[in-house]
Amino acid sequence: KTITSNSTTMGFRLIKLIAAAAPFLFRVSAFAAPHSTSLPFSRVKKTGGYVTTKPNYSKIQNSAFPTTTKSGRHQTTDLSMTLGFRGGAVAETASKLSSFKETPSALFNTALISLALVTTVFKVLQRSGGKDASDKAEKPASVKSLQFRFLAVFWLLRCADWLQGPYFYEVYASKIINGAQVSLSLVSKLFLTGFASTAIFGPWVGRSADAYGRKKGTLAFTALYALGAASTKSSVLTILFLGRLASGIGTSLLFSAPEAWLVGESQKSGDDPDGSYLGETFGMAYAGDSVVAILAGQFAGMAAGKRGPSGPFELSVGFLAAGAILSALFWRENLASKSGANGEDTKPSIKEAIKVVKDDPKIMLVGSTQSLFEAAMYIFVLQWPPAISGAIASAFGEGAVTPYGAIFSCFMACCLLGSTTFGQLAKMGVATEKSAAGMLTVATLAMGVAASSTSAAVMPLASLVAAFFAFEACVGMYFPSIGTLRSKYVPDSHRSVIMNLFGIPLNVLVVSVFLSIKRLGLTGALGISTGALALATASMYKLHSIVKESA
Numbered sequence: 001k002t003i004t005s006n007s008t009t010m011g012f013r014l015i016k017l018i019a020a021a022a023p024f025l026f027r028v029s030a031f032a033a034p035h036s037t038s039l040p041f042s043r044v045k046k047t048g049g050y051v052t053t054k055p056n057y058s059k060i061q062n063s064a065f066p067t068t069t070k071s072g073r074h075q076t077t078d079l080s081m082t083l084g085f086r087g088g089a090v091a092e093t094a095s096k097l098s099s100f101k102e103t104p105s106a107l108f109n110t111a112l113i114s115l116a117l118v119t120t121v122f123k124v125l126q127r128s129g130g131k132d133a134s135d136k137a138e139k140p141a142s143v144k145s146l147q148f149r150f151l152a153v154f155w156l157l158r159c160a161d162w163l164q165g166p167y168f169y170e171v172y173a174s175k176i177i178n179g180a181q182v183s184l185s186l187v188s189k190l191f192l193t194g195f196a197s198t199a200i201f202g203p204w205v206g207r208s209a210d211a212y213g214r215k216k217g218t219l220a221f222t223a224l225y226a227l228g229a230a231s232t233k234s235s236v237l238t239i240l241f242l243g244r245l246a247s248g249i250g251t252s253l254l255f256s257a258p259e260a261w262l263v264g265e266s267q268k269s270g271d272d273p274d275g276s277y278l279g280e281t282f283g284m285a286y287a288g289d290s291v292v293a294i295l296a297g298q299f300a301g302m303a304a305g306k307r308g309p310s311g312p313f314e315l316s317v318g319f320l321a322a323g324a325i326l327s328a329l330f331w332r333e334n335l336a337s338k339s340g341a342n343g344e345d346t347k348p349s350i351k352e353a354i355k356v357v358k359d360d361p362k363i364m365l366v367g368s369t370q371s372l373f374e375a376a377m378y379i380f381v382l383q384w385p386p387a388i389s390g391a392i393a394s395a396f397g398e399g400a401v402t403p404y405g406a407i408f409s410c411f412m413a414c415c416l417l418g419s420t421t422f423g424q425l426a427k428m429g430v431a432t433e434k435s436a437a438g439m440l441t442v443a444t445l446a447m448g449v450a451a452s453s454t455s456a457a458v459m460p461l462a463s464l465v466a467a468f469f470a471f472e473a474c475v476g477m478y479f480p481s482i483g484t485l486r487s488k489y490v491p492d493s494h495r496s497v498i499m500n501l502f503g504i505p506l507n508v509l510v511v512s513v514f515l516s517i518k519r520l521g522l523t524g525a526l527g528i529s530t531g532a533l534a535l536a537t538a539s540m541y542k543l544h545s546i547v548k549e550s551a
Contacts, residue, residue: 104392108406111465115413119420126424140271147281149330150262153218154285155292156323157254160225162296163303163316164247170309171232172240190244192511197248199507202256202500203350205249209257209496210336210348214264215327217257217496222324224250229313229320252503256496263487263495264334278487279432282480283423290416290476294409337492353494353501362489365543367502370482372536373440375509376447376529377475382514383525384468387450390522391459411472418476432488433544436481440537443474447533451526485543 172190175182209217224246231243262281266272303311336348357363389402418439425435450467453460490498509532513525520528 104396104400105403105406108403108410111469112406112410112413115410115417115469119413119417122417122420122424126420126427139277140269142269142271143266143277146262146265146269147277147284149326150258150265150281151285151288153323153327153331154258155288156319156326157218157221157258158289159292159296159299160222160316160319160323161251161254162293163300163312163319164229166297166300167304167309167312170304171313174309175235175240177235177237190240192514193241193244194248194251195507195511195514197245198252199504199511201249202252202503203353203497205252206256206496206498206500207348207350207353209253209260210494213333213335214257214261214496215331215333217253218261218327218331219324221250221253221257222320224253226317226320229316232310232313252500255503256499259483259486260336260492260495260499261331261334264336264492265332266487267492268334275484275487276426279426279480279484280423282483283419283426285483286476286479287416287419287423289479290412290419294412297405297409336495348494348497350497350501353497356491356494357498357501360489362543362546363491363498365539365546366482366485366489367498368539369436369440369536369543370486370499371502371506371509372532372539373443373478373482375506376443376532376536377478378506378510379513379525379529379532380447380471382510382517383522383529387454387459387464387522387526388468390454391461391464394458395461410469414469414472415476418473418478419480420476421473422477422480426484431544431547432481432484433540433547435477436485437537437540437544439474439477439481440533440540443471443478444530444533444537446470446474447526447530451523451530454526455523 168191169187172187173182173184205217205220209220228243228247228250231239231246234240234243263278266275266278266281272278299315300312303315305311307314357367385402385404388404388407392400392402422435426432446467450464450471453464453467486495486499509528513520513528517525
């Protein structure tokens with residue numbers, strides 16, 4: 001279905017406005033960016049009320065934490081590189097765009113503006129196409145209301161999540177515990193604690209959200225994440241680990257409870273029988289998320305400048321509180337639909353959820369795609385910074401500075417383009433199974449090119465950057481696609497628990513690669529990502545064939 005301009009919601013207009021301003025927003029944005037202060041520390045002193053440090057490059061090579069080096073150069077650890085995957089804050093712009101070939105910063109800022117312009121033009125063409133009112137349907141008021149209530153909360157919660165990423169490493173590495181600076185191996189254990197708690201407790205918290213309410217699950221996320229953020233103010237090791245445990249459990253709720261609430265409310269209203277408006281909502285959510293991430297990077301940088309590395313965590317509590325207040329006021333509670341025999345009102349169980357997955361191959365295929373793609377994505381997050389750094393050094397010389405902020409802002413522009421593409425394909429009536437299969441094929445090829453590029457004696461910058469940009473565009477298209485497919489195939493009776501069940505293999509694969517990075521190396525890790533994406537592609541083509549046969 002398509003919509004008319006006068007039926008467009010305030011939230012949708014905001015997305016259009018931000019897209020039009022994208023070139024200006026992207027110029028000053030830089031997030032998910034490891035930066036020079038994200039290095040292992042050797043000297044610690046008090047400055048302006050918080051701890052500042054200086055890097056010791058020898059510790060990188062001699063630490064137990066996995067590192068990636070090429071041609072004998074020192075690089076930041078995989079952890080400090082990884083910690084930017086939820087956000088970052090280093091603003092980098094080129095003074096003269098005409099000299100983009102002279103410096104990496106100018107090159108990527110030029111690419112950033114080009115991507116933003118392409119996305120803006122695409123959005124404008126998308127909006128102006130098909131003006132014939134007879135071909136358009138009025139969006140129901142209930143759908144507009146649901147989109148507004150969901151998106152306002154979703155973007156606030158996502159902003160809180162993005163804020164905590166860029167300074168994860170620094171907030172722990174700057175701690176002094178029992179008179180000694182926190183070691184790299186200890187920071188890595190704290191990092192892995194969050195992943196492990198998500199995998200271990202995810203199915204149980206998902207079951208609780210289905211049984212006791214998705215609104216309660218969302219509120220529980222804000223409380224757990226706020227506790228995790230507050231724990232960063234402490235220098236007591238036990239509190240730090242408990243904080244990471246709470247954050248990991250909260251993460252499993254963030255990626256299941258709000259989505260389950262949205263789908264449940266949509267199905268109850270009865271105004272979206274074919275799920276077309278749900279697809280539109282997911283597209284809007286993740287298009288806006290790209291912009292939210294960029295803005296969060298700016299907020300994180302300002303907060304860190306005023307309050308030290310714990311500043312972004314403190315600020316995130318404010319966004320969590322705002323999201324909690326809005327959801328408490330404007331969300332109605334919804335529970336999983338009845339799962340017992342003869343319509344009995346029984347609480348969903350993990351055992352039942354596993355049986356539901358086994359009995360329906362379509363659910364298994366959707367869940368397999370989710371696990372494999374997201375595992376590949378997080379492995380990519382671990383490895384893109386050293387890969388780009390090596391390619392830039394090959395192209396510009398050993399002394400070239402890698403503009404991580406501008407690069408990751410390019411990634412977000414690609415994500416925005418991908419989510420915009422999903423929206424256009426959905427309006428054209430292309431089946432999500434078909435478009436997702438094509439997207440996964442492109443993602444697999446892109447990651448394969450990236451893996452082969454890193455294996456070369458001299459890493460080619462052009463092919464590596466093109467491959468990474470293509471993959472990020474696929475990431476932007478993936479999230480609204482998988483949300484739409486889950487709403488279509490995963491039953492409401494076990495929605496949250498099933499989503500979290502498929503998080504177990506995801507986290508196991510990511511942690512395994514993380515712990516084996518010294519043996520795998522950069523090429524090996526990206527090769528595993530390529531293999532995971534290939535399996536995800538096969539799963540989606542199988543799902544498409546099943547749906548096509550049953551049509």
